[in-house]
Amino acid sequence: xxxxxxxxxxxxxxxxxxxxxxxxxxxxxxxxxxxxxxxxxxxxxxxxxxxxxxxxxxxxxxxxxxxxxxxxxxxxxxxxxxxxxxxxxxxxxxxxxxxxxxxxxxxxxxxxxxxxxxxxxxxxxxxxxxxxxxxxxxxxxxxxxxxxxxxxxxxxxxxxxxxxxxxxxxxxxxxxxxxxxxxxxxxxxxxxxxxxxxxxxxxxxxxxxxxxxxxxxxxxxxxxxxxxxxxxxxxxxxxxxxxxxxxxxxxxxxxxxxxxxxxxxxxxxxxxxxxxxxxxxxxxxxxxxxxxxxxxxxxxxxxxxxxxxxxxxxxxxxxxxxxxxxxxxxxxxxxxxxxxxxxxxxxxxxxxxxxxxxxxx
Numbered sequence: 110x111x112x113x114x115x116x117x118x119x120x121x122x123x124x125x126x127x128x129x130x131x132x133x134x135x136x137x138x139x140x141x142x143x144x145x146x147x148x149x150x151x152x153x154x155x156x157x158x159x160x161x162x163x164x165x166x167x168x169x170x171x172x173x174x175x176x177x178x179x180x181x182x183x184x185x186x187x188x189x190x191x192x193x194x195x196x197x198x199x200x201x202x203x204x205x206x207x208x209x210x211x212x213x214x215x216x217x218x219x220x221x222x223x224x225x226x227x228x229x230x231x232x233x234x235x236x237x238x239x240x241x242x243x244x245x246x247x248x249x250x251x252x253x254x255x256x257x258x259x260x261x262x263x264x265x266x267x268x269x270x271x272x273x274x275x276x277x278x279x280x281x282x283x284x285x286x287x288x289x290x291x292x293x294x295x296x297x298x299x300x301x302x303x304x305x306x307x308x309x310x311x312x313x314x315x316x317x318x319x320x321x322x323x324x325x326x327x328x329x330x331x332x333x334x335x336x337x338x339x340x341x342x343x344x345x346x347x348x349x350x351x352x353x354x355x356x357x358x359x360x361x362x363x364x365x366x367x368x369x370x371x372x373x374x375x376x377x378x379x380x381x382x383x384x385x386x387x388x389x390x391x392x393x394x395x396x397x398x399x400x401x402x403x404x405x406x407x408x409x410x411x412x413x414x415x416x417x418x419x420x421x422x423x424x425x426x427x428x429x430x431x432x433x434x435x436x437x438x439x440x441x442x443x444x445x446x447x448x449x450x451x452x453x454x455x456x457x458x459x460x461x462x463x464x465x466x467x468x469x470x
Contacts, residue, residue: 269288410431
């Protein structure tokens with residue numbers, strides 16, 4: 110059995126992407142959308158770029174049960190057994206724990222990559238090199254590895270990793286994690302040169318992450334320990350359906366990464382973007398002579414600059430005198446919002462729910 114056959118990848122695919130509302134909706138979240146008109150959605154692109162590192166049969170999609178049909182439609186090459194369906198949303202720690210127990214039951218020697226399904230990575234060859242190097246690192250030691258991105262601005266929406274001593278070229282000990290600092294602190298982090306953005310891509314042996322859960326957040330894995338003999342059998346899905354909803358709701362960063370002593374960061378450079386906001390999509394999309402971005406739609410603009418237009422269907426959008434706006438039309442919802450105020454979109458989603466129930470979500 111080759112070394113590569115012990116390598117697995119879990120693509121996390123259960124989020125709603127509410128910051129991209131109304132284009133990203135509960136029934137079609139952003140990971141299932143072809144934002145760039147390439148013919149491949151963000152999920153499909155995430156799947157494509159891991160194929161060179163991990164055998165196709167070792168790629169697992171972890172998603173909410175309501176998205177099973179979408180996953181099967183967009184990734185027809187994978188089998189039903191490669192789709193892990195969470196019956197309730199419980200943040201990243203319970204999902205990752207379940208995936209680790211599932212994989213460990215199939216292969217006790219397994220190492221695993223955990224990656225989001227909705228990030229943009231532009232240099233796929235460099236990504237392949239980074240993931241391969243990271244897997245080689247964790248396969249030879251008891252280590253939890255995250256990929257760190259060199260920050261280019263004082264971003265308040267990302268987690269930050271403070272680096273410590275280098276243990277081998279490009280891989281360093283982690284001193285501290287800081288989740289989403291305020292602007293002043295983010296500026297300090299940027300000035301010191303000691304901090305990297307936390308990409309949310311993790312690598313470890315299944316045994317290492319399961320041990321870390323037991324040490325730092327045992328409440329997360331109590332449910333999985335109770336059904337240990339069920340993992341990898343035909344009864345696993347039913348067990349998860351019954352028990353997963355009672356898992357605590359907590360992220361992997363808060364549950365394990367901020368507490369563990371064996372955390373390392375691999376500093377990488379492969380053109381990474383979280384694609385978490387309309388502004389991030391604008392920054393990473395081709396622009397016309399007026400610096401406008403048109404997402405697969407027809408637009409006539411006059412004296413209008415720096416806008417992003419995302420319109421479903423065949424509607425023609427005509428604007429005049431509009432600068433630095435998001436114009437997103439999903440058919441039954443039209444959003445017109447200054448890019449500078451896009452942090453309010455989550456509140457708009459909440460207000461829509463309060464006033465109209467789930468109709469526009």
